[in-house]
Amino acid sequence: MKQSHTRKMMGRWAGIAAALAATCGAAQAQSFPAHPLKMVVPFSAGATADTLGRMMARGMQDELGQSIVVENRVGAGSTIGATAVARSAPDGYTMLLGSGSTHTTAPVVYKQMPYDPVKDFQPIALIGTTSYVLMVNPKLPVQTLQELLAYARAHPQKVSYGSTGQGGAVHLATAMLESLANVQFLHVPYKGGAPAIADLLAGQIDFSLGTVETASLVNSGKLRALAVLGPNRLAGLPDVPTCVEAGVPGCVFPVWNAVFAPAGTPAPVVEKLVAAVQRVRALPQTQARLRELGYEPGTGGSAVLAKRIVEETEFMRKTAAAAGVAPQ
Template identity: 45%
Template structure:
């Protein structure tokens, strides 16, 4: 049976209209978003790695979107306070979270009760950087390598102390991993943020700590000794610094992936648009310089790749926390 030319033309016009209608509706979120300022909640104090990365992203994203990105620091409870605020915000893309991966991957194992479920209530948007844990010691310690440090710690059991950004922080977990893998004893001294911990390390109030990067300038000035990085591979910013694995602690991995998250239920079109624009910002010379300056390595991933990385980190950190018996409440 043949279709008349007029009927065929009508059919084509109907199909075209339908396709155009779908095209107008499906990307509507992406076309109109953002139409107002975006609030970026940083779940850690000013001056730390999360804050530096968050403000760097906010500047670049604001320029790309031609909108104001308001950065708000809401620290506390190892990132839970800021993350909770975002988890309970409207899923419209106008409230985002900048946080360390530990808030999402480690906190469910550290806290018996949480006011939100990171896995269900937050959606991964974009990975921003791998923050490396640098093992630094005060110059008063008579050691110049990881092997010498371990030997000294074993010869002085319980006499050393180490600082961290707080109980359950990635720097605390790195310290506990070191104690386990090196079979040494040391007293943990938690601080309210990495900056005050670093200040006390510089003053000799604690003997060593894992630093997320701000201490590198002090190591270069001779005020601290940089012994190793607690990552599976060397940091691009410190290519001559060995990893703890290379120094004898096989498999040591205390890396933390920092990233941007949105409330669960945020439209996929908005998530995809944010991911694409944040990845563009991260490739800019300004972002590379700012993030490398704190000793971190930029990491751009797709939404799926970021979610997969989170699942892997959750399994790895969860196993360690449960084995070590670390609990915050």
């Protein structure tokens, strides 16, 4: 009898605790946000992702009625910034401008991860998708992707490329190209895309992967675009063929950016953040700017983004295995 009574009391207390938690969560959501928020961008200032993060922060602060401070925390293939958000209080006040680098490539190329991309984050919503563009310094004596590959085969591990960091998306995408085309390049990792492009312009490296935002550098003749690592040509560079069109079947690499919060963020707060991203994403000026940056606006909310991460991580594992990229 005593045990039965104890179980009943424990059940009652559990129910009361759950009710209190729900009440607190609802109260928190009603007052959220009560002070400024922070958007952590794990990419260097001036990079396309940084531009995207600042655009979303401006739009979301108008929707939420509080300022959003953008903080660049770069390094370790973008995992330093992601780690900081994963360890932040799950109250909705700290967000991450995430990408494939933070959520689908990092767990494939690093043996020890400081966070779990699925368990430690609450997906908010996808901002948009795009494709990498392979660009060379005009001094390199090549005009097409096939010429670059032939030149690299004739000079193994002499043709250098800059990435956003060891284990980052650019590194894995280029490793995929090496595997598919049977070539070897010299990898030069940087702490972000902006310094890599700067050294590419200066002739310190031979090529790199960037987004269509660098189209102005191509159109002005400062860089030469050889191929798009995506399923379709980009509107900003309509004359640049895809890798498949240029003779490398299967050379398609997904690129995207999205907003995340720490795992455990109360559902009502998550709903407010999802709604804010969706409203900003749907604005005509946001969609126009996304397309200027070479992105297609994303769709859906948390569930769509969560599904994408699971499916794409499996794709990255297969890609890394085929390219011979072992976890380090």
